Amino acid sequence: MSNKAILVLEDGTIYRGDAFGAEETAFGEIIFITSMTGYQEMLTDPSFAGQIVVPTFPLIGNYGINLDDVESAKIQVRGFVVREYCPIPSNWRSMATVDEYLKTGNIPGLSGIDTRSLTRHIRSRGVMMGILTSELTGSEALHELKQLPSYGDTDFVKEVSAKEPFEWSSGQGQQHTYNIVVVDMGLRFNIARILSRLGCRVTVVPCTISCVDLLAMEPDGIVLSPGPGNPALLDYAIENIKGLLGKKPILGICLGHQLIGRAFGADTFKLKFGHRGANHPVLDLATGKVHITSQNHGYAIDTDSLKGGLQVSHINLNDGTIEGLKHSSMPITTIQYHAEGSPGPQDNTYIFDGFLQMIKEGRR
Secondary structure (H helix, E strand, C coil), X not given: CCCEEEEEECXXXXXXXXXXXXXXCEXXXXXXXXXXXXXXXXXXXXXXXXXXXXXXXCEECCCCECCCCCCCCCCCCCEEXXXXXCCCCCCCCCXXXXXXXXHHCCCXXXXXXXXXXXXXXXXXXXXXXXXXXXXXXXXXHHHHHHCXXXXXXXXXXXXXXXXXXXXXXXXXXXXXXXXXXXXXXXXXXXXXXXXXXXXXXXXXXXXXXXXXXXXXXXXXXXXECCCCCCHHHCHHHHHHHHCCCCCCCEEEECHHHHHHHHHCCCCEEEEEEEEEEEXXXXXXXXXXXXEXXXXXXXXXXXXXXXXXXXXEEEEECCCCCEEEEEECCCCEEXXXXXXXXXXXXXXXXXXXXXXXHHHHHHHC
């Protein structure tokens, strides 16, 4: 790598390394993720909108980029920071390098920095805004950063959501047992893949759809998808969710989980450095089983503010935060983690089976 780039944090810390990907300047919230594989899924995860992503695994790019391992239609991250970038991938599915892939989305990358040091800094100080640039000096970048909006003040959901409804195509011509409508606030494709595999017709709708229009589609069940950003900014989505409560079985995942909590009057708060990775232990209170989960969120529901019949169903064994909810009388279940994995374990796909069982029981 001949070109140099820097990552400048809002507290004035500067990391210097080699540029790859697009030679652009990008700003966003600096976050780290502990998954050892799945960098292509990370890059295309809509929950990373507005963020510069730092994998803690030291080697990125060794198996290249393929046509299958995507979680949305485009790269969603603002920037990508790695310890070592592999320019010569080796995998039979590889169609391009990470460098080439980032260039297609005009996304800058930075390699050759001590990502362990950066991760420790974020864990100590908390997540913060930063600029990744090969065009500005450190002082220029810091000045620019002070003029830019913070991550928590921006609605990224409208940026990543589908603009028009569409039906997910499984390409298998199978019979559909259930009609599921997914409200897209940052849908990861693997949610639609799994539901389709389980015999569901999956229709994806924009985050701004009204509860009236959604119910007019006569769904058997509703999924509120994951997504990026601060749930406190999404009053339009919360109001529509209120109109769905008790009408149809609902599954909320990650951001969808947080919005259901807020629809019932609970509060959410920002975590110091979030939960992002494929190795987070979660306790299922109903069974006593501990599941290793994939997670990607920076906000959580305040346990003391729960009301309206919501009950905690899962907790995070690292910090005790809420990882799932159920309602005492309505067909509503939520999880804060990602049952669909991508990247990460898919041991928790039983959540989708439970959702469909809830629909089946409702039909009776």
